[in-house]
Amino acid sequence: MTQPKYQLIAQTLRTRIEEGTYPEGTIIPKEVDLAASFGVSRPTMRQAIQLLVNQGLLERRQRRGTLVRQSKIAQQFTHVIQSYNQEIAANGRCGRTDVLSFCQEPATEEIQQALHLDAGTTVYQLVRLRFADDEPVVLVTTYLPVAPLPGLDQVDFAHQSLYAELERRHLAITSVNRKLEVVAADNETAALLQVAPGAPTFYFHTRGQVSDGHTLEYSIAQYRGDNNYFTFNINRS
Amino acid sequence: MTQPKYQLIAQTLRTRIEEGTYPEGTIIPKEVDLAASFGVSRPTMRQAIQLLVNQGLLERRQRRGTLVRQSKIAQQFTHVIQSYNQEIAANGRCGRTDVLSFCQEPATEEIQQALHLDAGTTVYQLVRLRFADDEPVVLVTTYLPVAPLPGLDQVDFAHQSLYAELERRHLAITSVNRKLEVVAADNETAALLQVAPGAPTFYFHTRGQVSDGHTLEYSIAQYRGDNNYFTFNINRS
Numbered sequence: 113m114t115q116p117k118y119q120l121i122a123q124t125l126r127t128r129i130e131e132g133t134y135p136e137g138t139i140i141p142k143e144v145d146l147a148a149s150f151g152v153s154r155p156t157m158r159q160a161i162q163l164l165v166n167q168g169l170l171e172r173r174q175r176r177g178t179l180v181r182q183s184k185i186a187q188q189f190t191h192v193i194q195s196y197n198q199e200i201a202a203n204g205r206c207g208r209t210d211v212l213s214f215c216q217e218p219a220t221e222e223i224q225q226a227l228h229l230d231a232g233t234t235v236y237q238l239v240r241l242r243f244a245d246d247e248p249v250v251l252v253t254t255y256l257p258v259a260p261l262p263g264l265d266q267v268d269f270a271h272q273s274l275y276a277e278l279e280r281r282h283l284a285i286t287s288v289n290r291k292l293e294v295v296a297a298d299n300e301t302a303a304l305l306q307v308a309p310g311a312p313t314f315y316f317h318t319r320g321q322v323s324d325g326h327t328l329e330y331s332i333a334q335y336r337g338d339n340n341y342f343t344f345n346i347n348r349s
Numbered sequence: 350m351t352q353p354k355y356q357l358i359a360q361t362l363r364t365r366i367e368e369g370t371y372p373e374g375t376i377i378p379k380e381v382d383l384a385a386s387f388g389v390s391r392p393t394m395r396q397a398i399q400l401l402v403n404q405g406l407l408e409r410r411q412r413r414g415t416l417v418r419q420s421k422i423a424q425q426f427t428h429v430i431q432s433y434n435q436e437i438a439a440n441g442r443c444g445r446t447d448v449l450s451f452c453q454e455p456a457t458e459e460i461q462q463a464l465h466l467d468a469g470t471t472v473y474q475l476v477r478l479r480f481a482d483d484e485p486v487v488l489v490t491t492y493l494p495v496a497p498l499p500g501l502d503q504v505d506f507a508h509q510s511l512y513a514e515l516e517r518r519h520l521a522i523t524s525v526n527r528k529l530e531v532v533a534a535d536n537e538t539a540a541l542l543q544v545a546p547g548a549p550t551f552y553f554h555t556r557g558q559v560s561d562g563h564t565l566e567y568s569i570a571q572y573r574g575d576n577n578y579f580t581f582n583i584n585r586s
Contacts, residue, residue: 115468119458167459184530190427190581221356222404231352290581293421294531294549294574312531312549312574337531337549344427344527 118159121150125164129180139177140170184341185244189316189333193288195273196242196250205244211270212239212304216258223255226319226330234258238269241304248305249339254331278328285320285329292316297334305336312337355396358387362397366406366417376414377407421578422481426553426570430525432510433479433487442481448507449476449541453495460492463556463567471495475506478541485542486576491568515565522557522566529553534571542573549574 125140134140141149147157161178164170171179185203188194200207219227219235227235238254254274256264260283267277278284293315302309313334320329362377371377378386384394398415401407408416422440425431437444456464456472464472475491491511493501497520504514515521530552539546550571557566 115458122458163458190529190583193583193585221352221359221400284585286585288581288583290583292427292579292581294551296547296549310533310547312533314531342529344525344529346427346430346525346527348430348521348523 117152118156121160122163125160126169129169134180136180136182138180140180182339184339185249187340187342190342195275200244208243209270210241212241214238214265223330227257227327229257236264240269247339250333250335251301251304252331252333254329256329283322283328286323288318288320290316290318301334307336354389355393358397359400362401363406371417373417373419375417377417419576421576422486424577424579427579432512437481445480446507447478449478451475451502460567464494464564466494473501477506484576487570487572488538488541489568489570491566493566520559520565523560525555525557527553527555538571544573
């Protein structure tokens with residue numbers, strides 16, 4: 113049984129994308145021109161393009177043409193403790209962080225429970241928006257108790273890693289528990305992440321412990337659904 | 350610093366939910382009646398209820414009142430290989446599976462690649478909708494090559510575990526790779542999962558290998574976002 117012609121053409125297009133003939137984020141030639149260059153009909157060409165759209169490699173953009181999608185970022189967040197910039201660098205992309213706010217406030221009930229704090233304890237609230245090559249990837253809100261971390265708000269977390277700073281203070285995070293949910297982005301988060309309101313996002317709650325088992329960090333991280341994925345390798349126990 | 354009154358009331362309501370005074374899936378008393386019974390103003394009562402809505406314990410339903418949400422199902426799917434019914438039973442709920450279709454078809458390009466098959470190879474396509482206590486949880490489409498698994502379509506997978514059946518045939522799945530994305534449910538999937546079209550869902554692609562490393566299973570599982578979560582415990586390597 114031979115493969116249909118549109119599948120063979122789709123494979124050629126896929127190779128051109130993977131080899132960089134059509135780089136990520138660029139527009140591929142027009143359907144009519146591609147059909148002519150392959151010597152096939154336009155419906156066949158359209159079928160080949162549609163296959164790659166279905167596979168997530170191409171994306172139709174109104175009035176612009178057909179775009180080569182940026183590949184999603186493979187995140188290790190679910191099974192490795194490492195800094196954001198390390199994760200992004202492992203994907204061959206460039207990480208950047210904007211600190212949206214960094215303030216002190218009384219812990220809410222939720223934060224008291226997560227960090228095992230008494231009512232009225234003051235915590236830092238650090239809000240960071242993190243990018244890969246200028247594309248927003250994740251919005252992270254982190255809570256840490258103020259008492260054991262004096263002067264933390266003097267640190268420039270646009271350029272410093274929080275985990276490295278905690279390590280410097282001999283309070284390295286050595287284990288974390290994460291809970292993953294999916295939620296539709298609300299209007300404010302969608303605007304920050306540059307997605308449509310209601311777009312699906314990964315929604316992580318993290319509790320980070322120092323070596324004596326004490327919880328020092330409570331974070332809420334919302335990853336864009338369209339530019340991230342997570343992988344797992346599991347062996348039967 | 351004492352806790353605001355609405356937080357104390359919210360804690361009491363939380364205890365009543367956890368202890369089953371207000372069971373999951375039921376409507377709690379009206380705001381006006383609760384305010385009277387706690388001896389507080391309606392705005393204070395509303396604040397307490399809102400806190401639990403924000404925390405996901407309660408849900409406002411138009412014209413019905415305020416509902417105690419079903420707690421989400423803690424899924425081990427990302428780090429343990431076990432049958433669906435085992436996962437659901439571990440949550441104290443009852444698993445059920447509907448087989449929506451089970452047929453043979455030529456492998457598409459995507460399935461050929463995933464299962465390392467030649468073009469034109471025939472595969473089983475098994476589509477299962479799985480429930481917890483009659484609530485849809487996940488839609489799973491599984492592809493397996495026909496040749497090494499003769500007569501598999503005689504098995505009643507509404508009542509038998511696929512993994513147990515493979516084990517019986519000395520083709521147990523011993524390792525899996527999973528890729529997790531989030532997607533908005535399309536109309537058809539939304540109808541099956543009984544969520545609104547566009548609702549966020551967990552979207553897993555799984556490749557399952559037998560002990561010699563050969564890939565035997567390729568599955569696509571779409572979990573409802575509103576009734577599942579996944580947890581991870583990570584230690585610094």
